Amino acid sequence: MIGFSAEPPARPVADHTAAPAPGEGADVLVHQALVYRTRRELELTAVPYLRAGCRGGEAVVVVAAPEVTAFLGGRLGAETASHVEFLDAGGWFGGPMHALATCFDRTRADWWPRGRVRLLTEPVWTGRTALEVREWKRHEAILNVAFAGTPTAIMCLYDASALPGHVVADASRTHPELAGPDGSVPSAHFTDPADFYDECNTVPLSQPPAAAACKAFSTGELPALRDFLAAEAGRLGLPGDRSLPFVLAVNEVATNIIREGGGRGALWVWAEDGELLCDVSDPGRVLTDRFLGYAPPHGRRRHEAAMWAVRRLCHIVEIRTGVDGTRLRMHVKL
C-alpha cells in the first residue's frame, strides 16, 4: 500500500512534473508548497484547493493555527467547511516523527478508506531550535517518499512575510510543486529527497559533554544497561512516567548493535537545554541510513522496524555514520 522503503523504492517515484492536478490521479502523491505574503494570496489558492476536494468527495483536512483555521472556515462558508476536518497545528506538529506517524495512522485508519485525502497544513517554525528547524525541513523532504504512490495531496503553507528566508527557500527544494492562484508549477529547485536527506546529515554531532554519564555494553549486559538508563533519566529530571519510552528506545538501539552491529558499543547520557540526550556509538559498523526508520514496520525487516519504533519513542533521533562507525543521538524533551 505504501511505496516507501528504506531501500530504493520498487517502483519509480512518481514523475511530479507530469502529475495530474489534485483529485485527478489515483495513487499519486501531490506535494505542493504555497508561499504567500498576504491573507488574500493565501485565500486565492487555498480555498479553491479545499473546495475541489470537497466537491470530489475526498477527505479534506486542514492542519493550521486557530486564526488561519477561522479565516479559511469563513472564506469556505459554513456548508463547505462542515465537510472539512480542522486540526490544531500545535498538537499535530509536536515533532517531525510524531507528525509523520500521526499522519500515517490517520490516513490509514480514517482518510484513505474514503478515497483520496487532501491535506492543507501550515508547519510551525517559530520557537524551534536550529536542530528542530533542520529536522522539520527533512520531514518535508521525507513526505515525498513516505507517501509516494498513495492517494494523497498535501499543500504546505509558507508565510513569506513572517518566516526566515532559508525556511521559505528550502520549501522550494522539498516540494516538487509550487502552488499559486493559476495552478501549480514544477519547482525548479526541487531536490531529490535522498540528497536533501543526506545534506541534513552533513552537520556533525557535537561531542557529549565531559560530565555525561558513560557506559559500555555488550552481550548479556542489557538488563544492567536498562537499570542504568532508568536511574540516569530519573537523576537528570525525566518524570517517572516518561522513563519507559526512553529506556525502550535506547534498549532497541543497543540490542541492534549487539545482534546486528559491531556486537559492542558505548553510550553517553546527559541533559542539555531542556532535553535528555543519549548518544549510542557502534564503532564496529557503517550503517546505511536511507530514510532509516521513517517507514512503518512491515515484513521481517527487523532493524527498520526497530528504528521506526525508536524514532517514535523519541522527540528527534540523529544518525551519523562513517568510517569510524555509527553514532545515534536520541533527544527526549524533559
Place this chain on the structure above:
Amino acid sequence: MAHPEQSRTAVGAMLPGDHACLAYDHPAERDAIMTAFVWDGLRAGDAVLYLAEAGPDTAKRRLRAVFGADDRIEVLPACGDPRAAVRSALRRGYAGVRLTVEASAAPRGRPGTARFAAFEDAVDRLVGAHRPRVTALCQYDLRWFDAGRLPALEERHGARVRADDVFDDGVLTIAPLFAPPGLRLSGVLDASTLPALVAALRDLDEGAAHLCLDLSRLDFCDLEGVRGLVEANRSTAVLDRQIILRATPGCVELMLRVSGWRDSPGIVLEATG
C-alpha cells in the same frame, strides 16, 4: 480461578516422601501434573499406584493412552485400602511407590468433614511409615467445593503442586495455563529469550480454539518480544485462532502502539480493570 502460584511447588520439584495436593479446576491441568508425577516416578524406578474414583476402567484407559501398557502402573478403586498394594510393590523391589489418588468428590467427603480428615490422615500415615519410599499426590477437583475450603485442604498436605514450567532460564519463565489454555510469561521477553516462546507456542496442544498469553508478570519486553507475541499464530494449524493478550504491561502496550502492530489480525488485547 486464580491460584496463588508462589505457594505452589512445580510437580517436578517434589521430593521422595512428599505428600502433596493437586488442586485443579480443569482436567487438562490435572492431566499435565499427574502425567509429570507418573513419568518422574517411572524414570526413578518407582511403581505407580493409581486410586481411581469412578471405577478403574476410565483411569486405566487414560493412563494407557499416555504411558502404553506398562505393568509398573497399577490402578485400584479409590474406595479400597492401598496399604497392601504399597507393601507388595516395595517387596517386589521397586525403589519406591508413587501413589496418586482421585480424592475429589463425595466418597471422601469435602474438606472439613471427618471422613475427609480420616482419609488424608491414612495417606499421611502410609507415606510416613515408608518415608521416603512412598510419595503421594492427592487430586482435588476444585469445582466440587468452594475456594474457602482450600486452607483445610492444604493443611493436610506438605505442599501444593502446580504444573512444571515449560521453560525457565532465569531470565524468562514460561508456565502453562489450562483454563483458558495458554502460557504465562514471567521475566524478560527479548531477542535472547524469544526462541523459547516460539518453541513453547509450537509445542502447544492444537486442540484449543483460542490461546491466552498472560503477561501480568512480564517485567520487560522489547520490540522483538512484542513481534513474537503478535506472531503467536505463526506456527498454528488452527483456523482463525485468537491470541488473547492478558494483563499487558506498559512496555508491551507502548511497543504495540509505536510499532503499529496493535491491530495485527488475530490479536486481542483483553480489556483491563
